[in-house]
Amino acid sequence: MTAPADLLIVNGRVFDGRVRTASTAVAVVADRIVRVGSDAHVLELRGTTTRVIDAGAGVIHPGFVDAHVHAAFAGVERLSLDLTPASTVEQTLDLIRDGAEQGNAVWLTGGGWSHELFPMPTRQQLDEIVPDRPVALSDAGHHTLWVNSKALELAGVDRDTPQPHNGRIHLDERGEPTGYLNETAAELVGRVIPPATEDEIHAGLLNAQSHLWSLGVTGWHEAILGEYNGKADCTPAYLRAIADGSLRSRTSGALWIAPGLREADVPALVDRFIALRERNAAAGLVTTTAKAMIDGVPHGETAALLEPYCNHGDDGFSGELHFDEPTIRAFVAALDAAGFALHLHVMGDRGIRVALDAIEAARAADGPGPRHHIAHLSMVQPEDARRFGPLGVTANIQGLWAAPDPFVVDLIGEERMQRGYPFRTIADGGADLAMGSDWPVSPPNPWLAIHVVVNRWAPPPPGAPRPVVADGAEPPNLDAAHQALTLEQALGAYTSGSSELVLGRSGRIRVGERADLAVATGDPFELPAAEIASLATAVTVVAGEVVHET
Template identity: 45%
Template sequence: MAADWVFTSGRIFDGRRVHPTATAVAVTGDRIVAVGTDAEVRAVAGPAAEHVDLAGRLLTPGFTDAHIHAGQGGIERLGCDLTAVTGADATVAHVRDYARRSDEEWITGGGWSMADFPGGTPTTDLLDAVVPDRPVFLVNRDHHGAWVNTAALRRAGITAATADPADGRIERDAHGGPSGTLHEGAMDLVAALLPAETPEQQRAGLLEAQRYLHAHGITGWQEAIVGDYAGHRDISPAYRALAREGLLTARATGALWVPRTTTLETLDDVVADLAARRRVNGAGGFPSVSAKVMIDGVAENRTAAMLEPYRCACASDHADGGRGLTYLGRDVLLRVAAALDRAGFDLHMHAIGDRAVRYGLDAVERLRAEGGGSTGRHHLAHVQVVAPDDVARFAALGVAVNAQALWACYDDQMAELTVPLLGEERTGHQYPFASLLAGGARLAMGSDWPVSSPDPWQAIHVAVTRRPPGEPDAEPLLADQALSLQRALAAYTAGSAWLNRLAEGGAVEPGRLADLVVLSTDPFALDPADLHTVGTDLTLVGGRAVHVTDRQGAVA
């Protein structure tokens, strides 16, 4: 046998552990054909078209991102991209410079940080000073709010008399007028006016996202909102087009968006529409077996659903007695979850607050009690605040944890916006990864990019240290909830591959798909404080190189 790739002289993480004896891997076609010592693999593989001397580096299964918005992220990278900008002044300057270069009717993009502005809510005057003549719509980093200028408010007819939508809130000044930040469903008041994304824009954005994600060792992902949301259009046609042309190299799946306006009266029609779109996407090379249900919002803008009120004087003006929002309501959610399960969908539920987490678990408990859920890979994404009584329910109900571990640290947003709203007790209930695993829960990981970096090693760093990357002296956020490197890496590879139903991926074993990553070093030999420095030297999808670093000696 002549192999296409032979990797030698390294260490091998097989999806569960560092292999105790293996140092080499051989690939033929799109499959792994041998795993063993250098001598064992060379004896089986024969001469190879490509030989990679790992030189002690770690080879792993490709990373699978279980919760990402690749279409949005790629399109925003090609627009007014604020994700790498820090500070209010720099953010405004970046918008000004972009607007000067652009002749577009609307200035759109996103990635600004709530922590850069007082209360997390930037105002119209900042944008009016640099773009007074055109409407501006900029989604924030978590995609649960948008910053607009006066021209955009005028286009939408938003005034002090405009009522808040049921699923959102207009941030207001002291006189009740709109101040420039639109939360959750209020974004749609302006987003509905945006020029529709063209097929060319979606195609370019998705290709850029794919290139960028492969460079971080990501070989597959779950597109977490497949539908119209926050000014972005359904990205499905772009996925199908790239798959048809042979340009979709990632193993991408989709979670079809369940509208937050779904009612018991419209439920049957919604499920039928989702099932029809699932058939079209599946036939077009973009399997869409999950349904995305957003139970609540986010803590920073007080729309995450909490069991007890937020600790702030302004909480009384929000729904449910200052406890945040639930978009479908518990009773509707229970019925929606059961209907989606009967239709064969995996439930992908956004749950930030402890009340939202409980409602998501209640939904699965109810459908299982009614005889459902035997085949669904149902999961809760984010799980920021989990009441202690609910930790054991994940394993008992077979609900997986879809974790965004990068957020589990005392960064600026946590310290300045979140903790003051949650209080000491609930701060201690955040991101209980170790407790969930100890209780037997299944763990997958994702980034929620472009909400935060798609680099798995930034998230793994926080999962292991509970400190922000590059801040070794920072106070850890609940150090007892840290994971071992082995468990975190397993979650981002095998765990997420399971969640995405990638039966032949997520592991380095003979017969498995050759979705492989060569890292820049062996992270198990590093001080945990340096895990965020790990890079990707080579990424293979199905035995095909989709990213090769320019570092000397990566491929020999």
């Protein structure tokens, strides 16, 4: 006779990680799923101490797994000066003012400001609020830093500072720094900012875990483990949280390959990563992935393009790679041979081609190997989109970014913008799909990202009216609608697809699997596609324990 269940979830509709099934209920004993089926079949396992949760006709699905997130520092940012709630210039400046009044640290740091609100922010704007201590605020994309005059002074950045490789110190008409620093230029200030302490990072990691649980996210992949842009390595915080039992979600992480690596240094890098992989595994942290940024971002004109940026027709500037091509081929080949999966940040179509060429060369040399993945996919030529499947490269999708971005359109043009994020072409070519948020670069709510991937238009801000559509049609995103994924594909990518890629687990609702589950406030398969973003998470279960409930 089967023992009574500890937890039953009934009156829902089960999406098992791949397909929507006829089952309506799930039974859990300890941390394992023991039965999936009808309400009546599952309620047979009800005992005197069994907890029963009514799903209210919402979808019961595997917990979301975020395949690309910076959870530790997103949490640190949430506990510092978080500018992401601001939707106007005035709200942003008010938050900065409040942060300056409430905090007493030498540096005022934080981030999350919007390029749409501040296309070209200046140090003078910050000087008016905080003239007497240094201020450094990352943009929402975390590739740009907005600083005040005091920060520039402490960093020794002035009109005579040489422009760094793969970065830009923006200057005013008099040749003075404006306080707007892109990519490696941000590191000029970042290196003098006191890094967060291990205690602060540990607290941030746990804050992030709680926030992700509220969104139905039960596991994730920390996209950078190592020192980055003045930020301390968050690996010790992960090891501490694993050791003290406070990190209860399944996680993995990517060892960081810093820009500027030289081909001659690749063997030493691989040896170091092998040692780190073994040490971390012994402590319970999976680090079988290596992360590199092949290029930058279009916002800072640092993504590597095949054709020039629109405002560089005269000089032909098309961005730069963060490594020379021989070095990229060398570290991809060596890490592939050593059993590391490559997690590659690529934003430009030239960067995509160079990355795929390097993976193709590694496959030719060593045969099938680790599951490499390329994140972001903002500009991909059609012929390159069709290479993902044959090469065994997973598309690591940040779905929210697939809506039109007026700021980027000005830089790359409407035609290239419409060719971006070719999810359908990649999927039709046989590639596996995973999804992630890149939080704190963008919000970590999976339902918002799924909405954009399925509709190819962004949901309106809270309180704003939804676009009026007729006959069930959705607002068009010009030529991008044909690159939309189905709801089943999108939800599968954010659950089993991501779980298989970064956790090495099936991420399915099946008997014997770990009970990492979530219940939505409705069933997206019963809603018009335009209403997917209205969904939220009602219940989150991690290893059989309810960790969030509305």
